[in-house]
Amino acid sequence: MIPFDYRLAPDVDGAVAAATGWGGVAFLAGGTNLVDHMKLGVAAPEVLVDISRLPLDAVEELPDGGLRIGATVRNSDLAAHPAVRRDYPVLARALLSGASGQVRNLATTGGNLLQRTRCAYFQDLSTPCNKREPGTGCSAIGGYTRQHAILGASAHCVATHPSDMAVAMAALDAQVTVLGTSGRRVIPLVELHRLPGDEPHRDTVLSPSDLITAVELPPLPEGTRSLYRKVRDRASYAFALVSVAAVLRVEDGVVRDVRIALGGVAHKPWRARRAEDVLRGSPVDGSPADEEVFRRAAEAELAGAAPLAGNGFKVPLARNTVVSALRGLSREER
Amino acid sequence: MTDLLRPRVLGQSPTRVDGPAKVTGTARYAGDQRVSDPAYVHLVQADVARGVLTEVDVSAAQALHGVLAVLTPDNAPRLASTDDAELAAFQSHEVAFRGQVVAAVVARTREIARHAAALVRVEIDQRPHDVHLSADRDDLYAPEKVNGGSATDTEQGDIGTGLAHSPFTLDQTYTTAWYNNNPLEPHTTTALWLDGDLALYESTQGVHTTRESTARVLGLAPERVHVIAPHVGGGFGSKGTVHVHVIIAALAAKAVPGTPVKLALTRQQMFSLVGYRTPTIQRVRLGCDADGRLAVVAVDAVGQTARIKEFAEQTAVPSRTVYAAPNRRTTHRLAALDVPVPSWMRAPGECPGMFGPEVAVDELAIACGLDPVEFRIRNEPDVDPDTGKPFSSRNLVACLREGARRFGWEHRDPAPRARAESGWLMGTGVAASTYPVNRIPGSVATVRCTAPGRYLVSIGAVDIGTGTWTSLAQIAADALGADFTDVEMRIGDTARPRASVAGGSSGITSWGSTVVAAAREFRRTFGDHPAEGAEASAAMPEDDVGEEYAMHAFGAQFAEVRVHADTGEVRVPRLLGVFAVGRVVNPRLARSQLIGGMTMGLSMALHEHSVLDERFGHVVNHDFAEYHIATNSDVPHVEAHWVEEHDPHTNPMGTKGIGEIGIVGTAAAIANAAHHATGVRVRDLPLTLDHFLE
């Protein structure tokens, strides 16, 4: 580990101020991702600004029925929060399917959103990686791609974003509040993460001194159901090969509202708008015909999939998982 | 027939003597040993698979405050022996595999050592490397012998004729993956020199074997090397032989005179420095008649070894013993590659080698319309098919029958894909397990009376988590006719009499026989009322019956598997094993070994797979986030049972060895159950969901 400077952020504004003007700065929240990277040499910040003790650790129910989640709320506390369990089961499930109890006790909302890819080459200094060292090449292409993207990748990077929580939040139309040097701004969660394009070293639209302060979830209308389905290589403590966050409201046998996000398939939580378009307004009544609609929706989304050598199975896996999730939700309805 | 002990404490389940120290965190492992003001070592590894070091620039590292020394091939002392190329640390500029150690930093703290290691600039003139294992290579060669000393090839009868006359035949290829031993405690050495003597607190499966290898490499008299290992956090074979970090720790300590050093490998480093199980390719040919009687058993196994040091996994060896058939053949071929040195991993040979044949038997049983349990029973041999010797005892059939009864096998509908429950396809499968009774000569034990009725028993055995502290005390108590609580063990230290390595499930057979011999010698000399201080020693007795009998443990494993109809996810809700392992010394410890082995077998079946990137020559998924080992949720229910087995020939305790057999056959039972669930036959491990996706 390379020596670094450590500052405890005095308050929220002070955190941003402390992070401004440094070449290499990182906010330290739970540290479950950042500290690993510092040990591996993947991250070498000159200064750590510790934000774990800022008063951003509350979950507030908003007057409109929505929820504001502070950036330092621990993943385990968020998953256990009564309002989350009651109104946003997709989020509770997503959180609980991530990491382990020990890691969730430390991991924070902000840190979870900004955790970096698990691409094995990214984490190994001895292999080239455009994300870690721009211009060196992408080792994953032509290599081990089981955890890699099938949607929205580029010739420069095929990494996936590993978060489960973020996938649920993408389906919930979450809004992220950010405090930067020029003040406060709100970014839709689906626009927080970038596609790799030719700048894979940039995971998100944030700059290093931007502090996430909260995530807001709009309320879900009465009668909305949601679930999170994560498929992985072992029963627990593994990142998603494919995950599906689905939010569905069916009225009078017709889909009124549907929001689907996919995890494990792209550089960002992948909002499946094409699938949603197919589903919205479609009849769904629990009959075997539903299956056909679900499948068409999934296939519409995956028509643009470009799997890599070694991860072609993720296309049928994503399709089947979407169908399975929608089937589950539509049956739960009755 | 050996003079069998009358069991009193044998067969009881006293709790682990070392348990309280372990659960309270006071048990000292190799890295926890208190030495004054230690320095820390961090290794620098080659990042190419083959080449020649042209420069190791240590100036930046050396300049860092707190760095005490940096060892490289340019400045390291010459070793007395480089016969074992794996241990020839810093003796040449050749790079023979990716991950080879090219420098080592000694520093005041772990953090400084790690930082400095990153500052060492290594220039390597890269050469083309070859790490591709395939059965089609034209440079495969037959090793002189395979691990364990068995013959490389065997042949009886005639395969061609046998197959030609068999109405049912099978010719399939099965593969097992590259697996890395991952004991929870990383390989760790605390080393210090005192007046020319070297003391090593080492995480090892054998203190004396570590002493002997290290002394040879360093050119010391063995008695000048002291190895201490009171507790070891698992080894699974990877601590059974000395690896290079031990030599480096000794050199590092020498480089900072008067300062002890601590060297703990990182998890990532373990993937290239402490051995691993070679991937195997197994061509299996079987032929049987309409009644399911085998006429042919042939296994041709291909594995890899490192170009710099041979290790020949004995993959085809178990198939020599399990079933009768007049026409038999086994071969072993190796590819010598630019890869890290493979070595022992729990049940080398048996573990991978019972995958192909036991899946093949399932396939053939189905082909001829027989229940797979019945098929196995019909092929039970009268004598060892390989040697023609009688078995000292053999109860595979009893294990199959008892397992079938406990598992509820008789209600099974043999049709594949016949059962589904809430979106999951359900199936069951079976496979056989086997493991030889190994005994390693060369142990000595001492018994001493410390007070009236109290005894101290010394032997340099180690407890690698198996329960040696406890089980040897049980054996000693029965051999002395003393109470368990009146026996105190002294193990895990070269200051005790010499003991063989904890490997090949040989510990209890070898050390136990030795302890019994010493106890008998003690009683013979001093009678029932010895004076305080009375002491007697004995070496492990010669094996007088081993030549007459084939000695093996057997078992049968049953698995229930479910496969998700949409996603192909594979789960194993239930595993049940029944074993015939001779007398069980301590049922509590035995169960822990057997279910531990089965769990590791499940892990191998479903998850474990060191993914080689052939372009770089390294294992890509070299950490616990990506090298998946079964978690608790993957292993909801594992049961191990044993049948009564009286074997008067193996040793005075009548035991067989239980450390490894649990991992043998598990993966085949699970693959067979997955086939029963889905109708999909997977012949390549692991059984990941993509095999079952539709």
Ligand SMILES: Cc1cc2nc3c(=O)[nH]c(=O)nc-3n(C[C@H](O)[C@H](O)[C@H](O)COP(=O)(O)OP(=O)(O)OC[C@H]3O[C@@H](n4cnc5c(N)ncnc54)[C@H](O)[C@@H]3O)c2cc1C
């Ligand atoms: C073994 C293991 C398994 C895991 N499995 C899963 C899994 O299955 N699913 C899953 O989703 N996750 C998994 N994780 C990842 C885990 O969820 C993340 O490590 C965790 O959420 C990160 O949160 P943290 O607070 O510890 O972040 P830190 O490590 O403290 O920070 C991560 C990054 O976010 C930045 N950051 C943190 N907070 C803020 C903020 N408020 N504003 C701006 N920047 C900020 C930091 O500077 C850093 O760059 C796993 C982790 C481990 C170690």
Ligand code: SF4
């Ligand atoms: S996929 Fe992205 S993160 Fe992985 S090696 Fe390629 S560039 Fe690096």
